[in-house]
Amino acid sequence: MSVQQTSTGKFIDGEEVIAIELxxxxxxxxxxFNYGAIINKFIVENARGEMQDxxxxxxTFEQYLDPGYLKDYPYLGAVIGxxxxxxxxxxFILDGETYQLAQNASTDTLHGGTxxxxxxxxxxxxxxxxxxxxxxxxxESEDGEENFPGNLVVALTFELTENDELIxxxxxxxxxxxxxxxxxxxxxxLSPNGGNIGKHKQQIFASxxxxxxxxxxxxxKLIPVAGTPLDFTELKEIGKDWDPDEGYDQTFxxxxxxxxxxxxxxxxxxxxxxxxxxxxxxxxxHLYTSKYLDVKNGKGGKDYVxxxxxxxxxxxxxxxxxxxxxxxxxxxxDDLYTQTTIYKxxxxx
Numbered sequence: 001m002s003v004q005q006t007s008t009g010k011f012i013d014g015e016e017v018i019a020i021e022l023x024x025x026x027x028x029x030x031x032x033f034n035y036g037a038i039i040n041k042f043i044v045e046n047a048r049g050e051m052q053d054x055x056x057x058x059x060t061f062e063q064y065l066d067p068g069y070l071k072d073y074p075y076l077g078a079v080i081g082x083x084x085x086x087x088x089x090x091x092f093i094l095d096g097e098t099y100q101l102a103q104n105a106s107t108d109t110l111h112g113g114t115x116x117x118x119x120x121x122x123x124x125x126x127x128x129x130x131x132x133x134x135x136x137x138x139x140e141s142e143d144g145e146e147n148f149p150g151n152l153v154v155a156l157t158f159e160l161t162e163n164d165e166l167i168x169x170x171x172x173x174x175x176x177x178x179x180x181x182x183x184x185x186x187x188x189x190l191s192p193n194g195g196n197i198g199k200h201k202q203q204i205f206a207s208x209x210x211x212x213x214x215x216x217x218x219x220x221k222l223i224p225v226a227g228t229p230l231d232f233t234e235l236k237e238i239g240k241d242w243d244p245d246e247g248y249d250q251t252f253x254x255x256x257x258x259x260x261x262x263x264x265x266x267x268x269x270x271x272x273x274x275x276x277x278x279x280x281x282x283x284x285x286h287l288y289t290s291k292y293l294d295v296k297n298g299k300g301g302k303d304y305v306x307x308x309x310x311x312x313x314x315x316x317x318x319x320x321x322x323x324x325x326x327x328x329x330x331x332x333x334d335d336l337y338t339q340t341t342i343y344k345x346x347x348x349x
Contacts, residue, residue, distance in 0.1 A: 001025055003133045008061040015121035017061060022133040022160040030160055033061060036118040037079035037137050037156055039186050044164060044345045046192060047273025056187040056309050059299055072294050075185040078118035079156060080111045082141055082148050084183040085286060085318030086217045092321040094149065094330065095177055101147050106215045113146035134159035143176065150176030164345040172337035179321040180331045182339060187290060187309035188276060190269030196307050197289065198239025201268040204232035204285060206252035210317065216249055218319040238289060247289035247307055251318055258283055258327060261340055265312050268348050279342040280314035283327050287312060314341045
């Protein structure tokens with residue numbers, strides 16, 4: 001087990017960008033940048049005995065700053081905050097005050113606004129080289145950043161276990177009531193050769209999904225998955241029922257006790273023999289099959305295009321700040337925000 005820190009040689013707003021590498025005794029390896037808490041590599045042994053990288057990204061850190069990449073920015077492997085997914089009309093009311101945010105997705109706010117937590121350098125506050133290597137990153141979002149209220153301090157710990165589990169543990173505190181909904185935007189592909197993920201088999205432990213308007217913003221209505229292409233209650237190929245021009249970009253309400261850590265989704269790929277199981281304390285999981293992905297010169301010089309990856313974004317209900325019936329996404333000064341999500345890799349053959 002080991003933890004290594006390496007400078008990228010880059011400084012952003014005077015803060016040094018560091019690569020942190022976690023390795024367990026089986027050789028499973030995760031590389032994280034303190035910029036955006038980006039998971040740059042997640043390398044595991046597949047059923048062929050090959051070491052395989054299961055996340056999309058770049059060979060160098062500098063590529064994450066390339067203007068061409070940022071133009072059609074897909075948030076490759078980054079943390080999302082202060083508020084994941086969409087806030088309708090970029091507006092919410094809290095304690096009688098209306099907050100207008102940047103409308104960076106048509107008329108709505110997406111993934112925290114113009115410059116979210118994904119484009120900030122986080123402080124490295126703790127390294128643990130013990131039995132389960134870990135790193136804790138911290139970011140203080142000042143009152144008024146992206147027009148959100150309150151000074152918010154967020155800590156995110158990445159821990160790699162001997163059982164090939166990558167555990168993401170979040171904590172946050174604020175000095176003023178604020179809206180918060182954190183997630184991580186890893187792009188996964190379990191095939192040894194990459195490419196279209198339509199043949200991956202997917203299971204989602206959810207009987208309902210959230211209705212969305214034409215701009216993918218949640219309306220507040222729950223719809224049963226039964227009898228629809230969104231029924232993943234039994235394992236099936238992702239591409240079996242999808243519209244090949246749309247894929248999936250949908251939030252599923254998990255069948256679970258609120259706050260309990262439980263299995264949310266399972267994804268299987270036959271050629272690699274790999275299974276990705278996602279456990280979370282969060283109430284929903286958003287499945288995105290990367291329709292809009294258009295990235296040049298990814299790892300190994302490969303271009304990434306639509307449907308080359310899937311994302312499982314565990315979070316609270318999108319737009320929940322505007323829908324009182326949903327679990328609250330308000331954090332009060334006397335409360336502690338917590339969330340745990342686990343990405344567990346295993347072999348299915």
